[in-house]
Amino acid sequence: NKENIISITEKYANDNKISLIFTSRKSTEVKKRLRNYENYELLPFETSQAIDFIKRMAGKNKVLSDVLIKGLSELKHQIPLSPMSLSLLIEIAQTQKEIPASISELYKRYVDMALSQYSDGEKINVLFEPSIKRDFLECLSYEVYYKNDQVIISREKFDNYLDTYIHKFPAINDKNDFVHDLERTSILKVDENKVDFLHKSFLDYFIASYFKNRQTDLLELDEFKNIYSLYHSSLWEDVTYFYF
Numbered sequence: 089n090k091e092n093i094i095s096i097t098e099k100y101a102n103d104n105k106i107s108l109i110f111t112s113r114k115s116t117e118v119k120k121r122l123r124n125y126e127n128y129e130l131l132p133f134e135t136s137q138a139i140d141f142i143k144r145m146a147g148k149n150k151v152l153s154d155v156l157i158k159g160l161s162e163l164k165h166q167i168p169l170s171p172m173s174l175s176l177l178i179e180i181a182q183t184q185k186e187i188p189a190s191i192s193e194l195y196k197r198y199v200d201m202a203l204s205q206y207s208d209g210e211k212i213n214v215l216f217e218p219s220i221k222r223d224f225l226e227c228l229s230y231e232v233y234y235k236n237d238q239v240i241i242s243r244e245k246f247d248n249y250l251d252t253y254i255h256k257f258p259a260i261n262d263k264n265d266f267v268h269d270l271e272r273t274s275i276l277k278v279d280e281n282k283v284d285f286l287h288k289s290f291l292d293y294f295i296a297s298y299f300k301n302r303q304t305d306l307l308e309l310d311e312f313k314n315i316y317s318l319y320h321s322s323l324w325e326d327v328t329y330f331y332f
Contacts, residue, residue: 202273229294246283296332
């Protein structure tokens with residue numbers, strides 16, 4: 089029914105010159121169906137809204153929702169109460185039986201879980217090592233997105249970069265399989281004409297991860313010398329980790 093409702097609504101809006109906004113708590117499906125629309129993320133929830141969201145998402149798992157709601161007063165100072173963060177939090181709590189203590193910990197755990205290809209506690213066939221996929225996503229994020237100040241790139245630019253990357257790392261023996269494996273993580277969206285991250289915060293995470301893991305390479309660049317000198321000092325190293 090969704091397609092029919094969208095079609096009727098769009099026709100009515102166009103006929104009457106009405107601006108149209110679609111809203112949804114589950115943005116993935118909406119983004120796929122409404123590619124020609126601008127996309128915006130919601131502001132963080134108020135605490136009461138976050139509690140309602142957790143109850144709905146946790147469903148019948150009352151133990152899980154009770155644990156998350158109980159820790160919400162502490163978590164809200166560490167993790168923004170947006171639908172995306174709360175969804176990741178619930179999934180990690182369900183799968184790993186632990187609650188991340190900060191936003192960086194939240195994304196690290198989720199990305200590790202996604203790249204390792206775990207779903208509902210069962211391991212899917214892993215085509216490529218998580219470390220290879222992580223390295224590629226870090227390099228892609230920095231070299232292509234960050235350097236060019238873009239959040240969406242053309243499929244052609246993506247394919248060209250992947251060809252160059254594979255030339256350096258022959259462990260990727262099948263380009264199509266590798267792209268398919270990346271898509272299965274639900275972190276990167278590879279379409280016919282464009283490539284972007286499911287959520288911009290994933291792009292931010294991989295750029296930060298590139299900075300953190302490649303200080304030897306980037307230390308020579310003038311724009312990064314100061315931050316890396318602090319990164320290697322015992323007094324500031326924790327601060328610069330969270331800065332990234």
